[in-house]
Amino acid sequence: MGFKASDGSPNASKEASWSDEELQSTIAAYVEIQEAERVGAAVNKAQTYRLLSAKFERSPGAFERRMQNISAVLDAWNLPWIDGLKPMRNIGANVRPRIAKLLRRAYGELAKNTEAYEAEVLLHLESTPAVAPTGSVSPALTVRTVTTFVRDAAVKAWVLESSKGKCECCGEPAPFQTVDGYPYLEVHHLRTLASGGSDTPSNTLAICPNCHRRLHYGEDAGDLRRRLLQTLPRLIRE
Ligand SMILES: [Zn+2]
Ligand SMILES: [Zn+2]
Structure with missing residues (x-):
């Protein structure tokens, strides 16, 4: 004491x-x-x-x-x-x-490295200067530890395969073929792994990059997610 x-x-x-x-x-x-x-x-x-x-x-x-x-x-x-x-x-x-x-x-x-940066971008968007910023010729490096999930490659392959090269969200064909000769689609977890979602076909879909970004950042992401759950019988709400 x-x-x-x-x-x-x-x-x-x-x-x-x-x-x-x-x-x-x-x-x-x-x-x-x-x-x-x-x-x-x-x-x-x-x-x-x-x-x-x-x-x-x-x-x-x-x-x-x-x-x-x-x-x-x-x-x-x-x-x-x-x-x-x-x-x-x-x-x-x-x-x-x-x-x-x-x-x-x-x-x-x-x-820090993601959200703070994006928040800062938003601030800058609200007051775009007339002159282009100088930026940095040689950006500083930062080390960061990334915690990530071990994902099942078989699940991704199966979902890509069963999409038959078409975005499961908008129905459009993949925007291009990859160097390996496959239609380019991205795999998205309806309920993110970070919030406890499973890495299974019933929580995973193959979509085009536009739909993917929209599901992550779109103002209508919630509506899209609900629509996907209704239209894709494979998906199960988690
Ligand atoms: Zn799409
Ligand atoms: Zn995603």
């Missing part, structure tokens, strides 16, 4: 004063577990608590409870939380905003 909340030293007083570093590490671990579970990787939560416990000299159980507080914040935002870490709502009034802020930052980091 007797240390300031921002002390951050391993011996800082218990429950009352979590340092930013502790909260940040806990949130980073939480997001990591969530990402791992999302892609179906093996996760050892107890091990994570032990590692945090060793680093910060707080009991493993304290980290588990803190993670349940994180679940509570996510739940309040209507975002998915980690299975088995039931939202625990008794968060200190002064800690909740800190968790919220750090959590937003952690998720922002995850999405």
Whole structure:
């Protein structure tokens, strides 16, 4: 006892004063577990608590409870939380905003390279300058870790094959042949894998690039999706 909340030293007083570093590490671990579970990787939560416990000299159980507080914040935002870490709502009034802020930052980091860029494009579109921007002759490089799903090649091949070279959305023939001599169509998951969709023929369709982009970015994407579910007997709503 007797240390300031921002002390951050391993011996800082218990429950009352979590340092930013502790909260940040806990949130980073939480997001990591969530990402791992999302892609179906093996996760050892107890091990994570032990590692945090060793680093910060707080009991493993304290980290588990803190993670349940994180679940509570996510739940309040209507975002998915980690299975088995039931939202625990008794968060200190002064800690909740800190968790919220750090959590937003952690998720922002995850999405940075795509969403932030697109959001910025939208801002620029609203105020297009008269003069062409200089851009960058040699754009800086950034390293990013991409978490992705293991997809079944047989499913993709089967769906492409059964489309007979026609877009299953608009019915038009594939826009061109590939170098391998196949009609070029793209495979789309009606319910995205990221939101828990399956990689099966009943959730997958072969479509032209225009329809594909439209299903991802079109204002009428929802209507299109409903229409596809009605017209393609193979598809099952997930
Ligand atoms: Zn199409
Ligand atoms: Zn898609």
